Amino acid sequence: MDPIDMQVTDHNCEYLGLSRLCLMENAGKSLSDEVATLSTFTFSKPVKIVIFTGSGGNGGDGFVAARHLLNRGFSVDLCLLKNDDEIKFQDALTNLKVLRNLNPRVSRLNINYLKDSSEIDKLDIAFNNNFSESIIIDGILGTGIKGKIRSKERRAIEVINKSNALKVAIDVPSGMNPLTGEVLDVCVKADYTVGFHKVKTGLKIASEDIVGGLITCDIGIPLEAELFVGDGDLLKLKNRSNNSHKGNNGSLLIIGGSKEYSGAPGLAGISAISSGVDLVHVATPESAATPIKSYSPDLIVHSLKGDYLNLNNQEEILNLVEDVDAVLIGPGASQNDETKKLFNILVHKIKKPIVLDADALKLVNRKLISKRNDIILTPHNNEFKQFYQDIIHEEGLTFDDVSMRFDNLNYKTVNDKLTFFQSVTNSIEGVTVVKGESDFIFQGSKVKINTTGNPGMTVGGTGDCLAGLTSGLLAQGLNVFDSASLATFLNGKAGDLAMDKYGYGFAASNLSEFIGKLMDGV
Numbered sequence: 421m422d423p424i425d426m427q428v429t430d431h432n433c434e435y436l437g438l439s440r441l442c443l444m445e446n447a448g449k450s451l452s453d454e455v456a457t458l459s460t461f462t463f464s465k466p467v468k469i470v471i472f473t474g475s476g477g478n479g480g481d482g483f484v485a486a487r488h489l490l491n492r493g494f495s496v497d498l499c500l501l502k503n504d505d506e507i508k509f510q511d512a513l514t515n516l517k518v519l520r521n522l523n524p525r526v527s528r529l530n531i532n533y534l535k536d537s538s539e540i541d542k543l544d545i546a547f548n549n550n551f552s553e554s555i556i557i558d559g560i561l562g563t564g565i566k567g568k569i570r571s572k573e574r575r576a577i578e579v580i581n582k583s584n585a586l587k588v589a590i591d592v593p594s595g596m597n598p599l600t601g602e603v604l605d606v607c608v609k610a611d612y613t614v615g616f617h618k619v620k621t622g623l624k625i626a627s628e629d630i631v632g633g634l635i636t637c638d639i640g641i642p643l644e645a646e647l648f649v650g651d652g653d654l655l656k657l658k659n660r661s662n663n664s665h666k667g668n669n670g671s672l673l674i675i676g677g678s679k680e681y682s683g684a685p686g687l688a689g690i691s692a693i694s695s696g697v698d699l700v701h702v703a704t705p706e707s708a709a710t711p712i713k714s715y716s717p718d719l720i721v722h723s724l725k726g727d728y729l730n731l732n733n734q735e736e737i738l739n740l741v742e743d744v745d746a747v748l749i750g751p752g753a754s755q756n757d758e759t760k761k762l763f764n765i766l767v768h769k770i771k772k773p774i775v776l777d778a779d780a781l782k783l784v785n786r787k788l789i790s791k792r793n794d795i796i797l798t799p800h801n802n803e804f805k806q807f808y809q810d811i812i813h814e815e816g817l818t819f820d821d822v823s824m825r826f827d828n829l830n831y832k833t834v835n836d837k838l839t840f841f842q843s844v845t846n847s848i849e850g851v852t853v854v855k856g857e858s859d860f861i862f863q864g865s866k867v868k869i870n871t872t873g874n875p876g877m878t879v880g881g882t883g884d885c886l887a888g889l890t891s892g893l894l895a896q897g898l899n900v901f902d903s904a905s906l907a908t909f910l911n912g913k914a915g916d917l918a919m920d921k922y923g924y925g926f927a928a929s930n931l932s933e934f935i936g937k938l939m940d941g942v
């Protein structure tokens with residue numbers, strides 16, 4: 421599992437009501453169980469445990485383990501590289517404070533704050549004298565490591581490596597990149613690494629010299645925490661750089677609108693802006709251009725000849741595509757033969773990430789896009805059935821099988837439904853978002869479920885908002901699967917906030933006012 425996915429899952433546990441303090445407790449307890457077992461197998465008599473801790477969650481696991489190991493009768497020396505003020509991870513600090521509160525202390529616990537490298541040098545001497553009958557637990561750095569190892573941490577790692585104690589790393593040996601397994605500078609050479617939930621990607625690649633024996637412990641994260649989209653998925657969005665320029669945070673082209681429909685591309689455009697994209701262009705027939713311009717001064721509207729998008733607009737549209745990062749095709753386009761021809765040529769010629777929504781789903785030929793892994797489709801149930809009708813028949817499925825009603829279904833039927841949908845959506849390499857009471861996001865073997873939203877969202881235009889958000893995130897560089905997943909979450913959550921403020925009378929145009937704040941969520 422990638423460390424970023426692990427962080428997302430941690431946050432999403434919190435969103436489901438499972439606190440990280442609780443996960444840390446489970447992690448520290450499992451670690452203590454493993455250390456006790458290793459101790460029994462490796463040594464003939466009780467040994468001393470020395471735990472090095474840093475300022476993050478990794479150290480927090482160490483504090484919890486200390487408490488459990490004391491209860492098992494071990495004598496524990498805590499070596500803190502950071503004092504209480506420097507520990508920014510609240511749950512870690514909470515667990516350290518529990519240990520500090522054991523005063524006067526009857527258990528065999530020593531808490532040593534290693535102020536500077538000279539204090540670590542003193543430990544070096546102690547370790548050289550008599551540490552073969554000890555276990556050192558490394559809780560200095562885990563998945564939160566960034567950049568070059570700072571000098572104090574570096575020195576501690578060197579001292580740990582020099583000692584002849586049995587070394588157990590928490591989650592990842594400190595110094596190793598948990599994603600790539602690379603070691604830029606120094607790294608704890610562990611005899612065992614005790615990881616949590618799932619093996620971090622880097623540990624599978626790194627040399628055994630560093631990782632030692634790999635033990636993975638379950639810490640009670642439910643399957644759904646990985647499956648459901650939550651505000652943790654916002655972590656995947658790169659932070660905006662302080663010195664970024666206009667356009668650095670993405671630009672989007674929306675191709676849509678017609679004589680009858682000008683609201684749809686407008687709503688999609690405003691939603692895209694609320695997701696943080698810098699520039700949104702709208703290419704639309706002249707009959708829709710003026711209403712869209714007057715709807716919002718934030719959109720750059722390009723007026724194209726005709727009442728409907730048509731083949732004569734092709735060159736102008738392709739020129740506009742050159743300057744953007746992603747393209748949304750479909751909102752408000754209406755259905756006619758000329759628009760159909762244009763859309764099928766565009767999906768063939770545009771080599772940038774594309775979102776297909778609304779009328780585009782009825783006009784574009786599935787076979788033309790089946791090999792593209794940079795495309796997102798956002799159908800509701802009926803559009804889904806129409807777009808995939810030949811596959812549904814080929815698979816011997818019925819429309820009922822792919823009907824997204826999940827009420828009163830048990831886990832078996834839910835799993836069967838997901839399998840049906842997967843077998844159909846697997847016929848394309850891109851992402852399919854099936855919108856409904858819950859939204860389902862499929863790409864190959866990957867599935868995500870979004871549970872935000874409410875019945876008020878059946879009001880016209882919320883689908884356009886979703887398409888705008890999805891393409892806005894795509895334009896900011898998020899991959900297709902993550903863009904689609906996060907957009908469903910944000911759109912539904914904005915609907916829930918709109919419902920709180922306006923009741924069932926909210927309109928699609930109310931959603932965008934909530935998105936900006938939601939994006940600050942983690």
Ligand SMILES: NC(=O)C1=CN([C@@H]2O[C@H](COP(=O)(O)OP(=O)(O)OC[C@H]3O[C@@H](n4cnc5c(N)ncnc54)[C@H](O)[C@@H]3O)[C@@H](O)[C@H]2O)[C@H](O)CC1
Nearest residue numbers: 444475476477478561562563564565566568569570591616
């Ligand atoms: N679901 C789980 O797997 C759980 C894992 N837990 C543990 O939490 C850590 C991740 O915690 P986090 O606070 O994000 O990161 P770290 O502990 O690695 O510490 C970050 C900390 O370290 C400082 N730092 C970063 N880079 C450097 C550097 N190059 N040199 C020196 N110091 C550095 C930074 O300033 C931060 O303060 C995970 O590995 C698990 O062990 C939880 O217990 C919950 C469940």
Ligand SMILES: [K+]
Nearest residue numbers: 561590592594
């Ligand atoms: K570690």
